[in-house]
Structure formats: C-alpha cells, structure tokens
Amino acid sequence: AQKVTQAQTEISVVEKEDVTLDCVYETRDTTYYLFWYKQPPSGELVFLIRRNSFDEQNEISGRYSWNFQKSTSSFNFTITASQVVDSAVYFCALSEAGSGGSNYKLTFGKGTLLTVNP
Amino acid sequence: AAGVIQSPRHLIKEKRETATLKCYPIPRHDTVYWYQQGPGQDPQFLISFYEKMQSDKGSIPDRFSAQQFSDYHSELNMSSLELGDSALYFCASSLGYLSGNTIYFGEGSWLTVV
Numbered sequence: 509a510q511k512v513t514q515a516q517t518e519i520s521v522v523e524k525e526d527v528t529l530d531c532v533y534e535t536r537d538t539t540y541y542l543f544w545y546k547q548p549p550s551g552e553l554v555f556l557i558r559r560n561s562f563d564e565q566n567e568i569s570g571r572y573s574w575n576f577q578k579s580t581s582s583f584n585f586t587i588t589a590s591q592v593v594d595s596a597v598y599f600c601a602l603s604e605a606g607s608g609g610s611n612y613k614l615t616f617g618k619g620t621l622l623t624v625n626p
Numbered sequence: 627a628a629g630v631i632q633s634p635r636h637l638i639k640e641k642r643e644t645a646t647l648k649c650y651p652i653p654r655h656d657t658v659y660w661y662q663q664g665p666g667q668d669p670q671f672l673i674s675f676y677e678k679m680q681s682d683k684g685s686i687p688d689r690f691s692a693q694q695f696s697d698y699h700s701e702l703n704m705s706s707l708e709l710g711d712s713a714l715y716f717c718a719s720s721l722g723y724l725s726g727n728t729i730y731f732g733e734g735s736w737l738t739v740v
Contacts, residue, residue, distance in 0.1 A: 543729075551734050552732070599669070614669075
C-alpha cells in the first residue's frame, strides 16, 4: 500500500530564512508520481510540482526547489528566502501506476504547516 | 486560465438533511475526482469518474453518491447528513485517466452540518 509521511507537523521561520519540508514515501510500484500542493489559509489546493519515478533530476522554480532521491524514498521541498506569503500548509502526495492503471488517485501526507513570520 | 469551479463555496445544513455539491472541471478535462478534507486533516479520496463512468472508489460513505454528466460536470450528493460530514470538499480534474496526470483542484466547498 502507498503511504506518504511528512514528519514535520509545523515549522516556523523568520522571513528570508531558507526552509526545507520533508517528504518520505512508500510504494511497491516501480512507476509512480510525486506531487507537492500548497494550501494557503483561504483553503484552495494549489499544484506546485509533479515528478515521475524515473526522473531524479532536481528542479528549481524561482525560490522553490525539489530534491528527489529514490535511494531514500524522499522528495523534499526547499523554499529559499522565505516570505510571509509562503505561509501555508504544504502537502506531499503520491500516485501509483497500479495494475491495469487503476490507482490514479492521490494519497496525501498529513501536511506541514509553514508559518513565515515578518 | 480557467480552473475547476465548485459551487456552492459555503453550505450550512442541518443533521439528516441532503446536500448537493457541483463541480465544473477545467475545459477539456474528462476526469473528475472528489476529495473530503476534515478539519486539520489531509484530503481523503472519495470517488472519481472518467468519461462519465465511475473509475475508482475510495472511502465514500454509502449515504453519498456522485455522477458525471454528459458535459463532464459532476455532482456529489450527500444524504442523511451527520455532524462528522462537516468538511471541505474538493473537486479536482485531470486530462485523461492516467497515473501521473496532474490533478488540479478547485477552491473547495465548505460544508457545515449543524
């Protein structure tokens, strides 16, 4: 069964600090997809990134970067020079290819509440 | 760009009443998902539809039903509401029913059962 663990329940930083959100996953599939979503206080879920299991290249998008390491089953997310607007709950999620391609639903971690203080 | 549209955004119902949530996927998206997020919880998968057919089912109570219509919009019907049904309900959509396709979420519908 698939499982996503976000061990950090809450993180509090001061603006301009760098912060890394951890995500560890479990899956028996060799083909799977990892996602990060942001949920600001207003409630919507905002897609940030998708990564497939065959692509271990790290990715950078502005102040955001992601480190995918299959050897440790981790997909960590780093925000550089954090800003108050980054305050939100961040969810890591997993989607397996499944037999016959039937397990397309996302399994979410419990989320990490990031608070960036001015 | 057009996003997933959900209505109503907020809904207050009494116990044992019925509620219907509507979802309009991103244009050309043929797959719709419903998720339920309780207070302080992660979103839990309820059900999904691909090309108007149910494609997967999660932890959806028997009191709930859903369908996808010919124009690809979807409705989630919840009957005999209980206090524990109070949650944020997300609809999401994707293009094609393939693992790894990016799933885009709507802003959610807040249901409060009193």
